[in-house]
Amino acid sequence: MQNSTIQAAPLLEAVELTKVYEDGVKALNNLNLVVREGEIYAMLGGNGAGKTTTINAFLDFIQPTSGKALINGIDANALPLEAKKHVAFVSENVQLYPNFTAMQNLDFFVRLGGKSHYERLDYERALHRVGLQSEAFDRKLKDFSKGMRQKCGIAIAILKDAPAILLDEPTSGLDPKAGKEFTRLVAELRDEGKAILMSTHDIFRAKEIADYVGILNNGELVAEKTKAELEGVNLEELYVEYMAGYMDEAPVSGSLSNNLS
Ligand SMILES: Nc1ncnc2c1ncn2[C@@H]1O[C@H](COP(=O)(O)OP(=O)(O)OP(=O)(O)O)[C@@H](O)[C@H]1O
Ligand SMILES: [Mg+2]
Known part of the structure; x- marks a missing residue:
C-alpha cells in the first residue's frame, strides 16, 4: 500500500x-x-x-x-x-483458443496486446511463474482444466505488462x-x-x-x-x-x- x-x-x-x-x-x-x-x-x-x-x-x-x-x-x-x-484483464472463464496450445495462445494474445518482442523462453518463464506444469506447454487448451486455462490467462496478463x-x-x-x-x-x-x-x-x-x-x-x-x-x-x-x-x-x-x- x-x-x-x-x-x-x-x-x-x-x-x-x-x-x-x-x-x-x-x-x-x-x-x-x-x-x-x-x-x-x-x-x-x-x-x-x-x-x-x-x-x-x-x-x-x-x-x-x-x-x-x-x-x-x-x-x-x-x-x-x-x-x-x-490494462490487462483476466475473467472467470478465460476465453482462449481451444485448438491452440498454451504456447500458441500466449504468442497470439500477447502479440494482439501489442508485445511482439517476446521469444519462447519468455513464454516458458511466464508459464513457469504461474505454475503450469511444463508438460502442458505444448498441449492444446481443449484438454486443459479450468485452473490450467486460468493460469494461461494470467500468464498473458503478466506478459502484457500493463x-x-x-x-x-x-x-x-x-x-x-x-x-x-x-x-x-x-x-x-x-x-x-x-x-x-x-x-x-x-x-x-x-x-x-x-x-x-x-x-x-x-x-x-x-x-x-x-x-x-x-x-x-x-x-x-x-x-x-x-x-x-x-x-x-x-x-x-x-x-x-x-x-x-
Ligand atoms: N447486459 C445486461 N443487460 C441487462 N441487465 C444486465 C446486463 N448485465 C448485467 N445486468 C444486470 O445488472 C445488474 C448487475 O449485474 P452484474 O453482472 O454487474 O453483477 P455482479 O455483481 O457481477 O454479480 P455476480 O456476483 O453474479 O457476478 C444485475 O441486476 C444484472 O441482472
Ligand atoms: Mg459478475
Whole structure:
C-alpha cells in the first residue's frame, strides 16, 4: 500500500459511474473508487451487485449511462484503444483458443496486446511463474482444466505488462491449492507496483490480500475499508450486515471489533 503522504496517481478510477441497462435495471449508481499503483482493491457483493458491470465499463464492454471509468487518467469509453494499452484483464472463464496450445495462445494474445518482442523462453518463464506444469506447454487448451486455462490467462496478463489489471472472480472454480497460488501471484504483482481491481466472492482471500475492500449492494458502494480498518474485524459479519442493509456507515470498532476472525 502507498504511503498516505505521497500518493501515486490513480491507475483505475470510477467517477460517479452509473449504468442503467436498456431494460431499466440500474446496475451501478454513482460509483466512486480509486486504485493506485501497488494496490489491490477487492470488490465484494452479492450476485447482481454490479461488480462485473464495473469491470466491463473499464474494458468498454458496456457504455456507462453517466460518469466515467478512467484507466491511467484516460476515459476508457471515449478512448478505449488508448486506455486498454494500460490494462490487462483476466475473467472467470478465460476465453482462449481451444485448438491452440498454451504456447500458441500466449504468442497470439500477447502479440494482439501489442508485445511482439517476446521469444519462447519468455513464454516458458511466464508459464513457469504461474505454475503450469511444463508438460502442458505444448498441449492444446481443449484438454486443459479450468485452473490450467486460468493460469494461461494470467500468464498473458503478466506478459502484457500493463500497469493495471482487472480480475473478474479470478479464483472462482479453482481448487484450494490453485486458488492459493493464484492469490500469491496477485499479491506479487501488486508488490511489483501493479494496480489491481478484482471482484470476488471469497471474503477471506479478499481480507488476506486486499489493500481496500469495497462492498457493493444494488449498484452502490455501501462500504469501503482499508486493510488497517479491517484489522481484527470479522469481514464476513460486516459483509452480511451491509448486505442486509443494517448499517449506513458501520463502525469498524465497536460491536464488530469483538468478532475477531
Ligand atoms: N447486459 C445486461 N443487460 C441487462 N441487465 C444486465 C446486463 N448485465 C448485467 N445486468 C444486470 O445488472 C445488474 C448487475 O449485474 P452484474 O453482472 O454487474 O453483477 P455482479 O455483481 O457481477 O454479480 P455476480 O456476483 O453474479 O457476478 C444485475 O441486476 C444484472 O441482472
Ligand atoms: Mg459478475
